Amino acid sequence: MAAQPLLKVENLVKHFHVKLGAFGERAATVYALDNVDLDIMEGETLSLVGESGCGKSTTGFTILNLYKATSGRVVYKGQDLATLDERQMRPFRRDLQIVFQDPYSTLNPRMTVGEAIGEPILFHKLCTKAELKDKVAALLTDVGLPTRFAQRYPHELSGGQRQRVVIARALACQPKFIVCDEAISALDVSIQAQIINLLLDLQEKYGLTYLFIAHDLAVVRHISTRVGVMYLGRLAELATREELFDNPLHPYTRALLSAVPETDPEHERTRQRQILQGDVPSPLNPPSGCRFHTRCPIAMDVCSKVIPVWKEAKPGHLVACHAVNTEEIA
Numbered sequence: 001m002a003a004q005p006l007l008k009v010e011n012l013v014k015h016f017h018v019k020l021g022a023f024g025e026r027a028a029t030v031y032a033l034d035n036v037d038l039d040i041m042e043g044e045t046l047s048l049v050g051e052s053g054c055g056k057s058t059t060g061f062t063i064l065n066l067y068k069a070t071s072g073r074v075v076y077k078g079q080d081l082a083t084l085d086e087r088q089m090r091p092f093r094r095d096l097q098i099v100f101q102d103p104y105s106t107l108n109p110r111m112t113v114g115e116a117i118g119e120p121i122l123f124h125k126l127c128t129k130a131e132l133k134d135k136v137a138a139l140l141t142d143v144g145l146p147t148r149f150a151q152r153y154p155h156e157l158s159g160g161q162r163q164r165v166v167i168a169r170a171l172a173c174q175p176k177f178i179v180c181d182e183a184i185s186a187l188d189v190s191i192q193a194q195i196i197n198l199l200l201d202l203q204e205k206y207g208l209t210y211l212f213i214a215h216d217l218a219v220v221r222h223i224s225t226r227v228g229v230m231y232l233g234r235l236a237e238l239a240t241r242e243e244l245f246d247n248p249l250h251p252y253t254r255a256l257l258s259a260v261p262e263t264d265p266e267h268e269r270t271r272q273r274q275i276l277q278g279d280v281p282s283p284l285n286p287p288s289g290c291r292f293h294t295r296c297p298i299a300m301d302v303c304s305k306v307i308p309v310w311k312e313a314k315p316g317h318l319v320a321c322h323a324v325n326t327e328e329i330a
């Protein structure tokens with residue numbers, strides 16, 4: 001049976017109202033997310049990539065209703081999460097978890113590992129106090145840590161071990177969906193591979209769905225079912241991993257992928273790199289029309305005037321670009 005959407009993200013918009021100037025005298029708006037449309041399918045790993053500040057974390061936070069959406073909907077189990085206050089969110093919090101880059105900021109230094117993992121279990125009343133020790137031990141085993149680690153404090157662990165504890169804590173409530181926001185970025189490369197394999201094993205064992213936010217395109221290529229490319233708060237392209245890496249349609253995706261080294265030395269020697277000119281414009285004052293037009297090597301007149309429609313170029317391959325002619329491709 002084809003996978004069903006676990007979460008439907010519809011026209012999600014997030015603006016931050018900020019104060020600028022030395023004394024905060026000037027009010028301004030950060031246009032962080034603009035009309036993001038996304039179905040997150042049950043059991044998949046959907047990765048989000050794009051340059052720093054393009055809105056990847058904001059997408060994750062707004063989906064989880066940790067940031068209040070400015071407008072748009074996030075439909076989960078028939079409920080629009082974006083309309084719920086924290087009390088109304090409580091029954092959904094169990095299902096929807098997040099793992100951050102920095103396990104130090106997630107773990108309370110004064111709590112033992114056992115207490116940190118047990119806390120959400122007790123909060124959601126998922127077992128009795130008598131059962132807690134066994135439950136924590138099972139979770140530690142799940143994430144590949146010895147059960148005696150329950151007595152340790154975060155500073156007694158390595159970075160990789162701490163991230164395993166954070167994952168065990170996220171798993172404690174038997175979630176359906178986990179946002180992994182740069183969850184492996186701070187770790188050594190060899191440890192990254194172990195944590196990725198752990199995430200994949202847990203996904204298979206528990207049928208988890210991931211929104212995987214990452215900078216490293218080689219990792220994204222390894223782990224993803226589908227990949228979404230973001231630019232300045234908008235989705236530029238979305239396709240299966242194979243389709244996106246083999247047949248990118250958006251000029252921004254092409255530039256992004258051309259920076260990834262090829263594993264085949266012959267291809268690496270002959271490959272064409274596309275270097276993007278200029279910096280990403282400010283989200284305080286994003287360009288009109290297509291937000292990429294100030295850096296796009298094939299920009300046309302229409303690009304600065306009209307926002308490109310988010311359209312299906314081929315089945316399952318979505319793109320927002322005036323230069324992509326869907327009829328020609330079909």
Ligand SMILES: Nc1ncnc2c1ncn2[C@@H]1O[C@H](COP(=O)(O)OP(=O)(O)OP(=O)(O)O)[C@@H](O)[C@H]1O
Binds near residue numbers: 050051058283
């Ligand atoms: N709480 C906030 N208040 C004001 N502006 C914010 C806030 N959070 C994010 N932003 C702004 O929104 C934009 C998107 O930020 P976001 O953190 O989502 O980007 P990102 O793609 O996750 O970047 P990175 O790869 O560096 O983590 C940025 O311009 C950022 O400065």
Ligand code: SF4
Binds near residue numbers: 250290296300323
């Ligand atoms: S819409 Fe225009 S500016 Fe934007 S990516 Fe396509 S061709 Fe480039």
Ligand SMILES: [Mg+2]
Binds near residue numbers: 057
């Ligand atoms: Mg981020």
